[in-house]
Amino acid sequence: MAQMTQTEEVNRPRPLRFTIGEFAGSVGDFGTILPIVLGVALVCDVNLAHIFFFFALWYVLSGFIYRLPIPVEPLKAVGAIAIAEGLTGGEIAGAGMIIGVIFLALGCCRSMTWLRDRIPVSVIRGVQAGLALILLRTAFGFLVSDLLYAGISVAVVVLFFIVGLRWRIRDVSALVVLAIGIGAGVLTAGLPAFSMIPMPAPVVPGISDLIYAGLYLVPPQFPLTLTNAILATSLLTLDLFKTDVPPDRLSRTIGIMNLVSVPFGGFPMCHGAGGLAAQHRFGARTGGANVIAGMIFLGFAFFFASPQSLALIPLGIFGGLLIFAAVELAKHSAKTDSYLVTGVIAALSILVNITAGFLVGLALAYVLRWRQTTAKTA
Numbered sequence: 001m002a003q004m005t006q007t008e009e010v011n012r013p014r015p016l017r018f019t020i021g022e023f024a025g026s027v028g029d030f031g032t033i034l035p036i037v038l039g040v041a042l043v044c045d046v047n048l049a050h051i052f053f054f055f056a057l058w059y060v061l062s063g064f065i066y067r068l069p070i071p072v073e074p075l076k077a078v079g080a081i082a083i084a085e086g087l088t089g090g091e092i093a094g095a096g097m098i099i100g101v102i103f104l105a106l107g108c109c110r111s112m113t114w115l116r117d118r119i120p121v122s123v124i125r126g127v128q129a130g131l132a133l134i135l136l137r138t139a140f141g142f143l144v145s146d147l148l149y150a151g152i153s154v155a156v157v158v159l160f161f162i163v164g165l166r167w168r169i170r171d172v173s174a175l176v177v178l179a180i181g182i183g184a185g186v187l188t189a190g191l192p193a194f195s196m197i198p199m200p201a202p203v204v205p206g207i208s209d210l211i212y213a214g215l216y217l218v219p220p221q222f223p224l225t226l227t228n229a230i231l232a233t234s235l236l237t238l239d240l241f242k243t244d245v246p247p248d249r250l251s252r253t254i255g256i257m258n259l260v261s262v263p264f265g266g267f268p269m270c271h272g273a274g275g276l277a278a279q280h281r282f283g284a285r286t287g288g289a290n291v292i293a294g295m296i297f298l299g300f301a302f303f304f305a306s307p308q309s310l311a312l313i314p315l316g317i318f319g320g321l322l323i324f325a326a327v328e329l330a331k332h333s334a335k336t337d338s339y340l341v342t343g344v345i346a347a348l349s350i351l352v353n354i355t356a357g358f359l360v361g362l363a364l365a366y367v368l369r370w371r372q373t374t375a376k377t378a
Contacts, residue, residue, distance in 0.1 A: 014067040014243075016288040022069075024172035025284025026292035029071045029275035031321030032135070035142070036079040038311060040267060044082050045089045049197040050265030052301035056294045058257045058269060063290030065253065068241055070233070070290065071275030072257070075099065075268040077221040077354075089265075094205035094213035096262030096269075099221060103230075104255025112247035116231055120365040122338035123358065124235055127227040129333035129342055130349025130357050131274050135326035137350065142319030149184065153177045153320025174282035177317055185312025192309035197301050200264040223358045225270050229254060232273035239332055240280050277332065278325035341365045 033055070041048040058072045078095050081087065106112055143150035160173035205213070234247040254270050262268055279289055336342040341361050348357035 014241075014286050016063065016067065016291065017286045018288045018292065020172060021283030022286060022289040023283075023292055024175040025069060025279045025282045026289040026296065027178050028174050028278035028280075028282035028284060028321070028325065029073065029272075029293075030174075030178065031139075031318040031325065032272075032275060032278070033073055034313070035138070035315075035318050036074045036076065036083075037267065039083040040074070040079055040092075043086045044092065045087075046092065046267065047198070047265050049301045050200050051267045052297045053197055053200070054257075054261040054264075054266030055269070056297035056301060058261065059290045059294035059297060061257075062253065062271075063287030063294070065287075066245060066290075067287045068237060068243060068245070069276065069279040069284035069287065070237075070245070070250075071272050071279055072269050072290075073229075073272040073275050075221050075225065075270055077224055078217050078268050081217060081220070088209070089203050090205040090209035091212050091217070092268065093203040093262050094209040095217035095221070096258045096267070097205065098210065098213055098218050099225065099268055099270075100255045100258030100262065102218075102222070102255070103225065103251045104259065107248045107251030107253075107255060110248050112230055112251045115226070116234070116247050119227075119231060119362065120338070120341070120369070121235070122336045122341040123345065123361050123365050124227055124232050125333045125336035126342040126345025126361045127224075127349070127354065127358060128232050128236075128273055128329050129346035130354050131228055132326040132330040132333060133346055133350040134354070135274060135322050135329070139319040139322035139326065142315040142322065146314050146316030146319070149181065149314035149316030150319045151316070152180060153317050154323065156180070157320060157324050172283065174278075174321060177320055178313075181313040181317035184314055189312050192303075192312065203263055203265055220353060220355050221268075223355050225254065227358055228273050228354075229270035233271045233276055236273045236276050236332060239335070240276070241285075273332075274325055274329050277328040278321070281324060281328040338365065338368065341368065 037048070037051055037055075040046060041051065055072060062070050062072055075095070078092065078099075082092055156177050157173040160169075160176075163169060230247045230250045233250060234245050237243050237245040250271055257269055258266075260266075283289075333342060333346070341364050344364055345357040345361035348360055
């Protein structure tokens with residue numbers, strides 16, 4: 001009976017809150033989202049207003065569905081390749097639709113729970129550590145290109161951390177940093193011109209788009225979404241909120257939001273352990289943070305639709321936020337049962353790519369498990 005009561009407490013729905021802490025946490029993942037989205041909008045055939053509109057929609061829906069600050073992020077592998085290659089809207093849409101079908105099917109078949117039971121915790125922690133290193137590398141690029149605002153953003157977050165050690169205050173450093181960035185951009189370049197969002201137009205990928213996406217975009221994205229967006233996020237909800245969010249449920253929402261949004265101009269999306277750690281780090285505790293973030297993205301969609309508008313925010317601001325998101329994620333990656341496996345995955349993720357790290361780490365974990373089993377039976 002006591003066990004049943006504990007389980008009910010773990011899974012009890014949380015009320016949405018709209019406090020200053022939720023407001024601060026709502027922008028905690030913006031340092032990850034905005035650089036990718038802006039980079040794609042600058043070099044690819046996409047409409048930034050539509051991308052922001054669908055981010056707004058799914059942030060709000062995720063807040064109500066999960067009652068937790070479960071983030072909505074762009075697919076990082078797809079985003080990185082899109083920026084490097086200058087992909088067309090059809091190729092991007094093709095990747096999102098394929099990913100959507102795959103993860104909706106896996107979630108409906110309860111395959112994520114099956115995979116979670118067979119992928120060692122050390123592997124998932126390794127993906128978290130690898131993502132932390134990747135975030136640090138990205139942050140470094142922003143920092144060295146804008147040392148002034150990088151120093152300001154880091155100083156603000158460190159100041160709040162030090163003050164918080166002595167006095168019980170709400171950490172709103174992310175909100176302060178973002179406000180400084182927007183204020184600096186307005187002071188130097190003036191207010192951006194307001195732009196109303198155009199009506200979404202269907203984006204229908206051709207056969208060649210689907211083939212390209214299936215060969216070059218989906219393979220590197222799949223293990224990242226599987227491990228970081230679903231398995232690691234599910235595990236992190238237990239770490240941070242003592243709440244069980246089943247991986248199959250996360251898989252289904254990823255599938256649905258891609259199949260609903262991408263055909264109408266949305267960028268392929270997923271959840272993410274890094275974003276969850278960042279939003280929690282800056283004060284988010286309920287789905288209210290998601291609703292607030294959704295309203296901010298809706299404002300971007302209607303009034304800051306051009307990439308030049310959001311480019312007013314100095315890159316150093318994003319770099320500062322990314323550093324502390326990476327540190328928060330790295331702290332949880334240390335909760336591993338095999339530092340060897342986790343370390344190998346992290347190293348390969350930064351040296352090669354996260355797909356290689358996942359595959360090698362998974363094989364290593366099973367070899368170590370086999371050796372332990374053999375030693376016990378010998």
